[in-house]
Amino acid sequence: MKNPDADTVSLASALHSLVSQLEERNQELHALSGRAIYAQEEERKNIARSLHDDTGQALTMLIISLDQLEAHLPAQHGDLIQDVQAARQLAANALAELRRIVFGLRPAILDDLGLVSAIRWYARSNLEAAGIHIDVDAPEPMPELPPQISITLFRISQEAVNNILRHAAARSVHIHISLEAQSICLDVIDDGRGFDMQAVSDEALQSHHLGLLGLRERAELLGGEILLDSTPGRGTCLQVCLPIPVLLR
Ligand SMILES: Nc1ncnc2c1ncn2[C@@H]1O[C@H](COP(=O)(O)OP(=O)(O)OP(=O)(O)O)[C@@H](O)[C@H]1O
Ligand SMILES: [Mg+2]
Structure with missing residues (x-):
């Protein structure tokens, strides 16, 4: 050579x-x-x-x-x-x-009743008030999670619920929490109008649509990831998975 x-x-x-x-x-x-x-x-x-x-x-x-x-x-x-x-x-x-x-x-309910009740409470009080059917299922009993994980999952479900209220025109929403050997996943699935993910991510920064970007950042900080799946006319599925236990400061 x-x-x-x-x-x-x-x-x-x-x-x-x-x-x-x-x-x-x-x-x-x-x-x-x-x-x-x-x-x-x-x-x-x-x-x-x-x-x-x-x-x-x-x-x-x-x-x-x-x-x-x-x-x-x-x-x-x-x-x-x-x-x-x-x-x-x-x-x-x-x-x-x-x-x-x-x-x-500061969702005190998160400290008092735990993650699942807090998510259920937030989703029901906001979505049912808008006439959207909601069901939440989670493993029983739920293990005690580190506070960063609970708050991150709660904030992510809050943004997902807010996005559904503002953009989806959905009729029903399903929130599913599942535990894997080393991770916890939260799925928020709606049957609303969906969206073109490429177009939205191209214009996100210019148009100050920061919600989804913020979610990704929160998840990545805890070593997790967000999977988003949406097609116009076919609803949206947002999944976040975080490794447990991970404590980042
Ligand atoms: N569940 C959903 N159904 C339909 N469209 C959605 C849904 N979630 C997000 N979108 C689309 O993706 C875009 C980006 O969402 P994102 O949360 O990043 O920003 P936003 O909600 O517009 O503003 P904010 O920064 O206040 O959250 C939205 O403007 C909307 O067009
Ligand atoms: Mg938003």
């Missing part, structure tokens, strides 16, 4: 060093995006706590005060009583909305 000339050798070595620099940058980016996601979860937890403990408490006190005010108003002040009742209703609505926001920020 002919000896490669000096130029080729130095070109190859320059390329090699460029590739390793790129790999390093890639790893740094990966680590940074991991930290950003977990910092975001921490921040959400703090906001949720303060909304729940301070604002929620204040609204509850307001409702109690309005109840007391109404009880003390003489019956002949009918107009005033109606005003107080209307104000009470507004405060009650605000409290319900606050609870919904707090849940979205």
